[in-house]
Amino acid sequence: MPRNIWSGAISFGLVTVPINVASATEDHSIRFHQYHVEDMGRVRVRKYCEIEDREVDQGEIGKGYQLTKEQVIPISDEELRDLPLPTAKAIEIVAFVPLDSVDPLKIGEGYYLAPSGQVAAKPYKLLRMALDRSSKVAVAKYAWSGRERLGLLRVRDDVIVLHAMRWPDEIRSPEELLPPPVELADEEIDGALALMDTMTRDDLEGEEFQDTYTEALSQIIEAKREHREPPKLEEPESKPGQIVDLMAALTESVQKARASRGEDAEVHELPKKTAANRTEKKQPAKKSAAKTTKKTVVKKTSGRRPRSA
Numbered sequence: 001m002p003r004n005i006w007s008g009a010i011s012f013g014l015v016t017v018p019i020n021v022a023s024a025t026e027d028h029s030i031r032f033h034q035y036h037v038e039d040m041g042r043v044r045v046r047k048y049c050e051i052e053d054r055e056v057d058q059g060e061i062g063k064g065y066q067l068t069k070e071q072v073i074p075i076s077d078e079e080l081r082d083l084p085l086p087t088a089k090a091i092e093i094v095a096f097v098p099l100d101s102v103d104p105l106k107i108g109e110g111y112y113l114a115p116s117g118q119v120a121a122k123p124y125k126l127l128r129m130a131l132d133r134s135s136k137v138a139v140a141k142y143a144w145s146g147r148e149r150l151g152l153l154r155v156r157d158d159v160i161v162l163h164a165m166r167w168p169d170e171i172r173s174p175e176e177l178l179p180p181p182v183e184l185a186d187e188e189i190d191g192a193l194a195l196m197d198t199m200t201r202d203d204l205e206g207e208e209f210q211d212t213y214t215e216a217l218s219q220i221i222e223a224k225r226e227h228r229e230p231p232k233l234e235e236p237e238s239k240p241g242q243i244v245d246l247m248a249a250l251t252e253s254v255q256k257a258r259a260s261r262g263e264d265a266e267v268h269e270l271p272k273k274t275a276a277n278r279t280e281k282k283q284p285a286k287k288s289a290a291k292t293t294k295k296t297v298v299k300k301t302s303g304r305r306p307r308s309a
Contacts, residue, residue, distance in 0.1 A: 006144055007116060010127065010153075010160075011092040017123040018116035019091070024161060025110055030217050063146070080146045091142040091151060091162065099137045099154065105171055107152060108164035124160070131155045139165075191250035198257040 115124035
């Protein structure tokens with residue numbers, strides 16, 4: 001049972017839903033301490049007061065805002081908790097929007113919102129069912145840990161989930177990272193779409209979506225504990241190199257993707273669209289016959305045998 005990290009209410013117009021907040025995710029990463037390499041003595045970060053020239057414990061530490069080099073404005077936890085904001089004690093819904101209108105880059109950590117007591121059961125279910133039937137998400141404002149945040153409320157397995165969101169000015173512009181202009185042929189785009197088709201899944205279940213890094217790290221720790229050699233990394237069959245022929249790389253990728261899924265690995269060369277074929281597709285049906293005749297005449301004069309329609 002996850003512990004509650006915040007208690008308050010969801011403000012939905014004139015409807016109030018008392019809730020408790022619990023983290024919706026867990027971090028299973030293996031964590032390390034810092035040690036002195038010479039004797040493996042623990043290296044710790046100590047909290048130290050510069051004025052009194054001594055170490056202080058957690059009970060002596062508070063928050064402060066450095067106004068100038070000499071002046072610090074102290075801020076207590078009580079003052080942060082009692083900020084004159086409606087969002088300090090409530091998750092205030094300000095709008096409802098389609099989920100696909102929200103940039104995923106703005107979405108952060110997730111939290112489960114549980115109804116707080118019997119009195120919250122009915123309004124909680126009301127909001128949950130309204131979100132579910134509308135196929136929309138709620139955008140809200142809330143204030144935790146000394147700052148106001150945007151949040152996104154959605155439904156997952158009959159529970160309302162709150163996702164922390166970043167403010168618009170917290171998203172950096174990618175303009176400086178854009179690649180130089182390049183030209184792509186239609187057949188190259190079709191090849192990429194064919195590769196996407198072979199890699200399409202209905203869910204995210206399977207060994208491809210397991211944390212192999214943590215598993216490999218656990219094996220190294222276990223091997224060193226037992227004073228034996230850690231497992232060696234298997235050398236790849238072929239070293240990745242610079243892609244020269246993009247179409248060849250796409251065709252080979254489709255072949256490998258199908259083989260990995262147990263499908264027929266035989267992949268014929270992706271069809272290349274000629275300029276003539278692309279033109280034919282764009283012309284109305286009435287003009288296609290005339291255009292075919294014109295092509296036939298040209299091919300006859302060049303001494304080549306025309307293709308049958």
